[in-house]
Amino acid sequence: MAVLNVNGKAVEYTAEPDTPLLWVLREQLGLTGTKYGCGIAQCGSCTVHIDGAPVRSCSIPVNAVGTQKVVTIEAIADNGVLNKIQKAWVALDVPQCGYCQSGMVMAATALLAAKPNPTDADIDEAMTNICRCGTYQQVRAAIHAAAKA
Amino acid sequence: MTIQTSLGRRGFLVSGAAVAGGFSLGFHLPFDESVAHAQAVKELNAWVVVHPDDKVVIRIARSEMGQGTLTGLCQLVAEELECDWNKVTWEYPTPGENLKRNRVWKNFSTGGSRGIRESQQYVREGGAIAREMLIAAAAKQWNVPAAECSAANSTITHKASGKTVTYGAVAAAAAGLEPPKEVKLKDPKDWKVAGKPLPRLDTVDKVTGKQIYGMDHTMPGMLVATVRACPVITGKLKSFDASKAEKMPGVKKIFAIDGDAVVVVADTYWRAKTALDAVTTEWNIGDLGKVSTETISEMLKEGLTAKEAFVGNKAGDAQKAIEGAAKKVEATYSFPYQHHVTMEPMNATALYTPDKCEVWCGTQNGEAALAAASEAAGLPIAKCEVYKLMLGGGFGRRGRSDYVRQAVLAAKEMPGTPIKLIWSREEDMTHCQYHPTTMAKMTAGLDAQGNLVGLHIRISGQSILASLLPQNLVNGMDPATFQGLMQSGVEATYGYDIPNLMVDHAMRNPHITAGFWRGVNVNQNAVYMECFMDELAAAAGQDPLAYRLKYLKPKWAAVLKAACDKAGYGKPLPEGRFHGISQVMGYGSYVAGVAEVSVSPDGQLKIHKITAATNPGHVVNPAQIERQVAGSFVYGLSAALYGEITVKDGAVEQTNFDSYNVMRIDEMPDVETVLVPTHDFWGGVGEPTIAVAAPAVLNAIAKATGKRVRNLPLANNDLKKGA
Known part of the structure; x- marks a missing residue:
């Protein structure tokens, strides 16, 4: 049994130390909001926050996380109320299939925490997540809307 | 009654037959109040259930995969039902229930942009x-x-007496009444719910992580499997060595299925994957090992001038007209294999016992998945069931049930244990039914004034039907090959009126499986036709828009003009920027695009703006159409810029996003959608626009650089000045 700090709680898990954090979250802790898309840190569907920074959880072994604080899509609402990014996402009806959107919301949340008023260039740089439905235009609009909220 | 419902975001909710099956296996099904009601509440008909608290449950047979069909279909039902939109929720009937009820929900198949246009009447x-x-x-x-x-x-109101009652209060009594034999549907001009830009019904759970996709499905006692099929499609498994893998942690069973794949079942995906990596395999691939992109290309090139070909569209005598023309213009185009790359790799969960087989998965065709489950299980369809889950993208890929078959075959090895079979991204990338590869030789005759007097489009390449549905070939011909170039019909009709025309197809089928890929054959046919139309306009010394308008039929012309008007086509653009145009009719709708691009001297392409016009006939949800149009440019331009599956030693070379690139947000142009509905037909919107993306951009690039790109993807072409 090993321990992780996930969503503000110490949680136990059983997995080989080189297991990617993604699969511990999904299969050991039941946090399936974090998605598997590529396994090679390309698509961003598995984005979580580690000590506040956006990290692709498919490519970090669980034993490298240590005592750092992991936050997943399930815990970014403010006490059960959608946060301003999630609200903007709903207001602009961003998702289509939605599979990439957990990662998009996590990346956008980290971006706004670092840069409360991001430019289009900031968005281009930070939002490297792949969306195959093509929600990029709505994603950009929602980030700007959340920044103003 | 077997119904799965969206109400149950806390769990998988079923009632009736499925509950019996579930309880017998000791599953905990987290019922909530609404479902307790659902068991007591009788439906008004197959589509509508009204609960005592006025909640309206609308049943949708088509699959939601991001395209918004469920919201649009609910709007259409709610419009006629005259119900409070805020009380609307939805659920999927199961394919098994559909069969039991004499297909009361009709077609479950979700492809060809058919969801709304083909179900609108009956819903x-x-x-x-x-x-x-x-x-x-x-x-x-x-x-x-x-x-x-x-x-x-x-x-409901009785005006004379002033009496009113809500739906919920009379729903139980209504459910016992004889349904009327005939009903009059509203004139769309009187719509209040349909036709409006309402928000989707499935958004909130997609921003909180609660939405359950096939990949997220879980069941008590479930094990996880992963698979490695022969890297050469249609090749067979010769032998495998699992001696190392079977000793690895968590591994439960390792076996072969279908003679072409090895499966590892473990307690978690990562352990299954790690063990599969340790399994060594030998394959029987025969001469397929000699096949490469180059050999396939040679095969297609031969077809460009082959004597025999299937005729798809014909008017007058094209050959004679071209021979007698003042000027002959020729060009050869090629279009590669492409992958759908849904964000969610293929997966399905299956539970097999000797007298029942159940599957939980995202599928574009629940009934096909059910048939596949039945066949793989070796059980009658009546003993099988499929529970549809949300799709993390479909794009045509999840219309095929190969992954369902594999999950059932794996589950059959471990009766009574639910098995979730997950494909790695690498397995997914290398085992698809790919967008077919074709080439086209375009030959045209112009008269002395540059008028187009004859056109021959010779397509050479792969047939989707021959690959997936050979029984649907018509005397050997694949009519779908001619999508967008067809003589008549409501699907994908050629928009140009050319006196002498020949469109024919030399079918050449490599072993790589071809399949339906969002937009299907309209995509490459639009590249061939719309790029060549610009080449002809240039040969005639005329403007591409004016040249097209000489030959375009009115509905095709109207939508192209609408896009050009909105884009300011013909007016001065900022320095270094150029417009390219294209149009097509596909999936019942008329669409056109104007791309504004620039190309730097070192060959860097920038797509600044896209203006896209759509005439889908009736508009059910304009906000969702805008999103489909913008998304279609991402899909179509990803393919145009980067999309190419290549073959080496008989196998697909690309394995993941690092070798199969797609567009990200930094390349996303500003897309402006112009809706020009004529309200006289029902057209689809999920696919048609994809086809205008590539040709509009290629035509703009030709203007910017003087270079005519005739082979895709663009990444294989150097746009640098002087290159």
């Missing part, structure tokens, strides 16, 4: 019939003629 009737039954129940209760009552916003 609207379902709503209207339910409304009439609710009105009749209220009238009976009040002892007044039903004709004196009206319904709006989930309330």
